[in-house]
């Protein structure tokens with residue numbers, strides 16, 4: 418079979434009218450940066466990249482050396498390309514403007530440079546997540562408010578998994594496609610076109626250690642899954658939790674399942690655990706494009722009007738039928754309390 422490189426694929430997408438040249442260039446630059454991150458991740462202890470950086474990010478979380486390195490790689494790669502108006506990252510309080518020395522483009526890039534930090538030092542898959550928006554016209558200075566667009570406004574989203582293989586999964590709103598990094602040749606090669614998530618599944622991903630802090634509808638839903646063939650669902654379910662969102666979502670995009678990071682009593686005030694702009698929205702775009710669903714347990718993630726660059730939300734995504742069940746349980750529970 419003739420292999421198709423990412424560059425060829427992007428040319429095809431341009432010809433199909435799905436993307437313009439600037440967006441194509443942006444994706445090429447992000448992919449190139451992720452190849453460098455992949456090399457750094459793979460070096461592990463030999464590259465001196467493991468362990469804490471000794472700093473905290475905006476969310477007060479300890480930064481790993483690889484968080485900081487990955488952030489710098491993505492910033493540096495994107496600054497001079499001429500395709501961005503600004504970028505924003507989990508690791509930076511405020512958006513980073515494009516230096517005056519470089520031409521500016523029309524896109525805004527948001528990213529979580531290295532998701533799944535707790536897995537870095539134990540040689541388990543981690544990843545990069547990114548979301549691309551258009552910058553509003555006639556902006557002299559890009560500020561955080563210009564990024565606060567609904568997920569439905571995304572023009573591209575993707576993630577890269579640094580696992581046994583390095584994979585790039587991408588959507589422009591015309592299906593979801595997977596590229597595998599050919600390490601010998603240094604290029605991403607199309608490995609799956611038009612990925613689809615089956616509507617039904619028997620696999621769920623959630624951190625069960627938090628169970629006692631969940632809301633009642635979440636307790637009900639997972640309780641029924643655990644009861645399996647002896648409960649109301651009448652069949653057994655299996656659980657998988659990598660604790661790297663990218664790896665868990667990739668399993669779901671590959672063979673179905675649901676990924677849930679719900680509200681719980683300890684994180685209620687902050688709105689949830691995962692970040693809307695560079696985790697939930699890009700993953701929701703990918704999952705919906707693959708035929709799945711993504712909600713907060715109550716409403717569609719991509720329909721939310723963002724209120725902050727680092728805003729957190731509850732996340733329920735994956736196989737459509739299951740997301741409908743758990744979302745219905747939340748809405749029924751809310752109705753019964755009003």
Ligand code: FDP
Nearest residue numbers: 532533534535536624660661662663
């Ligand atoms: P991490 O904090 O390690 O970066 O993005 C947050 C995230 O990882 C997700 O990748 C992952 O799914 C989740 O948090 C892990 O949460 P737990 O620590 O509760 O398992």
